[in-house]
Amino acid sequence: MSDYRIIKGDITELELDAIVNAANESLLGGGGVDGTIHKKAGPDLLKECLSLNGCHTSEAKLTKGYRLKCKYIIHTVGPIYYGLDSDAIALRDCYINCLTLAMKHDIHSIAFPAISTGAYRYPSKEAAEIAIKTVRQFMISNPDYEFHIVFCCYDETTYQNYLQIDQNSKPI
Numbered sequence: 396m397s398d399y400r401i402i403k404g405d406i407t408e409l410e411l412d413a414i415v416n417a418a419n420e421s422l423l424g425g426g427g428v429d430g431t432i433h434k435k436a437g438p439d440l441l442k443e444c445l446s447l448n449g450c451h452t453s454e455a456k457l458t459k460g461y462r463l464k465c466k467y468i469i470h471t472v473g474p475i476y477y478g479l480d481s482d483a484i485a486l487r488d489c490y491i492n493c494l495t496l497a498m499k500h501d502i503h504s505i506a507f508p509a510i511s512t513g514a515y516r517y518p519s520k521e522a523a524e525i526a527i528k529t530v531r532q533f534m535i536s537n538p539d540y541e542f543h544i545v546f547c548c549y550d551e552t553t554y555q556n557y558l559q560i561d562q563n564s565k566p567i
Contacts, residue, residue, distance in 0.1 A: 399544035453488035473511030506545035
C-alpha cells in the first residue's frame with residue numbers, strides 16, 4: 396500500500412531509491428537544494444547532467460545518485476511563480492512527471508523537496524497544497540504500484556505548511 400510522510404530535514408541525507416532535485420533548466424547545478432545535491436553527489440553528477448541537454452519546465456530526467464545515499468536523482472524544473480493558473484499546472488506536472496518516471500524505472504521510495512519555493516518564489520502554502528493533492532491523486536490513480544513518498548521540508552515554515560495542508564486533506 397502506498398503512503399507518504401512529511402519530515403523536516405536534509406533531502407541529501409535520505410536513503411531511498413530516489414530523491415528529487417528542484418533543478419534549473421541547465422541541470423548543471425545552482426543554488427538551494429540543486430547546489431547542495433550537486434555538491435554532495437560529486438563531479439560525476441555534473442558529467443552525467445551535461446549529457447542530458449538540459450530540462451524544460453515540468454519535465455523530469457533521471458541520473459544516478461553517485462555519492463548520495465539514494466540510488467537515483469530525478470531532476471525536475473519547477474515553474475517561476477507569476478501568479479498565473481499555468482504556474483499551478485506546471486508545478487502539478489512536475490510531480491506527475493517525476494512519479495511517472497519513477498514507475499518507469501521501478502523506483503518505489505522517493506523524496507520531494509518543496510519544488511519552486513526557493514529562488515522561483517512559489518508561495519509555500521500553495522506549493523504544499525499542489526504537492527500533496529497531486530501525489531495523493533497519483534497514488535489513487537495507480538493503486539497497483541507501491542510508493543513510499545517523503546515530502547522533505549528544509550525549514551520549519553515549509554514543514555508547518557505541509558502539515559497544515561495534510562491535516563485538511565481527506566483520507567485516501
